[in-house]
Amino acid sequence: MTTTSATKTSAELNIRPEPDRELVAIARYVKEYTCDSAEARETARYSLMDALGCGMLALGFPACAKLLGPVVPGTLVPNGPRVPGTRFELDPVKAAFDIGCIIRWLDFNDTWLAAEWGHPSDNLGGILAVADYLSRKHIADGKAPLTMGDVLSAMIKAHEIQGCMALDNSFNRVGLDHVVLVKVATTAVVTGLLGGSCEQIVDAVSQAWIDGQSLRTYRHAPNTGSRKSWAAGDATSRGVRLALMTMSGEMGYPSALSAPTWGFYDVVFKGKPFSFPRPYGSYVMENVLFKVSFPAEFHAQTAVEAAVTLHPQVKDRLSEIEKVVIHTQESAIRIISKSGKLYNPADRDHCLQYMTAIGLIFGNLTAGDYEDAVACNPLIDALREKMEVVEEPRYSREYLEPDKRSIANAVQVFFTDGTKSERVEVEYPIGHRRRRAAAIPLLEEKFRKNLASRFPQGQAEKIMTLCSDRHRLEAIPVDEFMALFVIKAA
Numbered sequence: 001m002t003t004t005s006a007t008k009t010s011a012e013l014n015i016r017p018e019p020d021r022e023l024v025a026i027a028r029y030v031k032e033y034t035c036d037s038a039e040a041r042e043t044a045r046y047s048l049m050d051a052l053g054c055g056m057l058a059l060g061f062p063a064c065a066k067l068l069g070p071v072v073p074g075t076l077v078p079n080g081p082r083v084p085g086t087r088f089e090l091d092p093v094k095a096a097f098d099i100g101c102i103i104r105w106l107d108f109n110d111t112w113l114a115a116e117w118g119h120p121s122d123n124l125g126g127i128l129a130v131a132d133y134l135s136r137k138h139i140a141d142g143k144a145p146l147t148m149g150d151v152l153s154a155m156i157k158a159h160e161i162q163g164c165m166a167l168d169n170s171f172n173r174v175g176l177d178h179v180v181l182v183k184v185a186t187t188a189v190v191t192g193l194l195g196g197s198c199e200q201i202v203d204a205v206s207q208a209w210i211d212g213q214s215l216r217t218y219r220h221a222p223n224t225g226s227r228k229s230w231a232a233g234d235a236t237s238r239g240v241r242l243a244l245m246t247m248s249g250e251m252g253y254p255s256a257l258s259a260p261t262w263g264f265y266d267v268v269f270k271g272k273p274f275s276f277p278r279p280y281g282s283y284v285m286e287n288v289l290f291k292v293s294f295p296a297e298f299h300a301q302t303a304v305e306a307a308v309t310l311h312p313q314v315k316d317r318l319s320e321i322e323k324v325v326i327h328t329q330e331s332a333i334r335i336i337s338k339s340g341k342l343y344n345p346a347d348r349d350h351c352l353q354y355m356t357a358i359g360l361i362f363g364n365l366t367a368g369d370y371e372d373a374v375a376c377n378p379l380i381d382a383l384r385e386k387m388e389v390v391e392e393p394r395y396s397r398e399y400l401e402p403d404k405r406s407i408a409n410a411v412q413v414f415f416t417d418g419t420k421s422e423r424v425e426v427e428y429p430i431g432h433r434r435r436r437a438a439a440i441p442l443l444e445e446k447f448r449k450n451l452a453s454r455f456p457q458g459q460a461e462k463i464m465t466l467c468s469d470r471h472r473l474e475a476i477p478v479d480e481f482m483a484l485f486v487i488k489a490a
């Protein structure tokens with residue numbers, strides 16, 4: 001006799017939960033918070049200048065420029081947002097990609113370092129695209145445009161969302177790229193710019209969390225490649241797309257983070273919820289890091305500065321070097337310490353040893369130093385092979401301390417005759433808040449040079465004059481500001 005048995009199952013209790021409190025906190029911050037901090041608004045002005053300046057410089061690199069423009073050549077978009085430094089007028093999603101792409105391409109815009117790292121001004125791609133689109137549309141409809149003050153406010157909020165999420169929560173340790181936070185922050189602030197309610201911001205941000213997230217594959221050996229230069233553009237444009245979908249009536253997912261089995265926490269974070277050591281305000285913008293001196297991954301900024309300091313002592317003794325010892329933080333070792341062949345510019349600008357070697361050999365580091373024409377110099381790889389990278393526990397500890405947030409490196413060169421250079425230690429890069437006073441004049445000069453790489457003198461000076469006065473900048477309509485960055489027909 002054959003017997004059969006049925007497996008008894010129970011149906012899931014299908015009760016729609018209240019939205020995750022993390023989603024609600026972001027939505028309320030976007031809708032309700034007003035930033036009156038003069039320091040935050042001034043810093044946002046510099047962040048805007050620096051990000052756009054980096055974009056103008058990046059437009060001179062063909063690998064970046066080839067990614068820009070309409071998906072279908074010849075597409076015309078009424079009231080389409082402009083892409084600074086070009087003549088493109090695109091739909092808001094592609095414009096967000098293009099603006100985000102040029103800002104991030106050279107790894108030279110502002111930075112935030114914590115348990116997770118990233119570049120909060122990457123969100124400017126989505127913010128500027130949507131603000132320009134709305135302003136042009138409002139004018140066509142007989143309404144008032146947005147102002148650049150609205151843009152600075154949105155930047156402060158995007159910086160804060162991305163940066164506070166990064167303080168205690170490491171996405172790289174579970175294999176995700178930090179641009180997930182760009183997507184989340186852009187989605188939130190852009191939905192707010194579009195007039196979304198708290199409920200709509202919650203819905204849009206839930207979409208960002210359950211979206212497919214980028215792996216860090218393209219940032220690490222042996223696969224480092226140029227996607228890391230356009231990943232932020234991709235993320236901020238996706239944030240715009242999700243915001244627009246939500247504003248058209250698309251539903252959200254209230255327990256996107258906390259749903260058992262299927263939510264972000266269980267799928268990606270091993271069931272661990274996010275930790276938030278501080279409420280949302282203007283902390284991140286006030287403490288953001290600027291890359292003033294070198295277009296280098298930020299964990300290497302102080303190593304390059306130390307190498308440049310040592311350049312006069314070693315430039316005539318390069319053939320006599322026995323070894324170079326770099327003391328650094330754990331994060332730098334995990335992200336950018338690598339040996340062996342480097343295959344492309346993206347590979348080189350994420351190599352601690354390459355960047356340090358350039359500083360020792362040439363006494364500087366520029367975006368062009370990652371290109372093949374420089375990388376073929378045999379001195380560079382010969383020096384890389386002589387490098388030892390050692391973790392300094394104090395550097396790793398103080399990297400995470402809220403009152404320090406140092407990004408320290410020390411470099412020392414040892415010669416074959418038994419002599420050695422001084423040990424040059426740099427704990428805070430010039431763009432750090434602790435060195436902000438020294439950084440501002442250099443940041444302004446960086447902006448001026450980057451504008452000159454793209455615009456005639458008169459046009460560049462007009463932009464510079466406007467951006468040098470925060471109150472004038474905040475008052476100008478977004479569409480007028482963006483018009484200043486249009487490349488004029490010959």
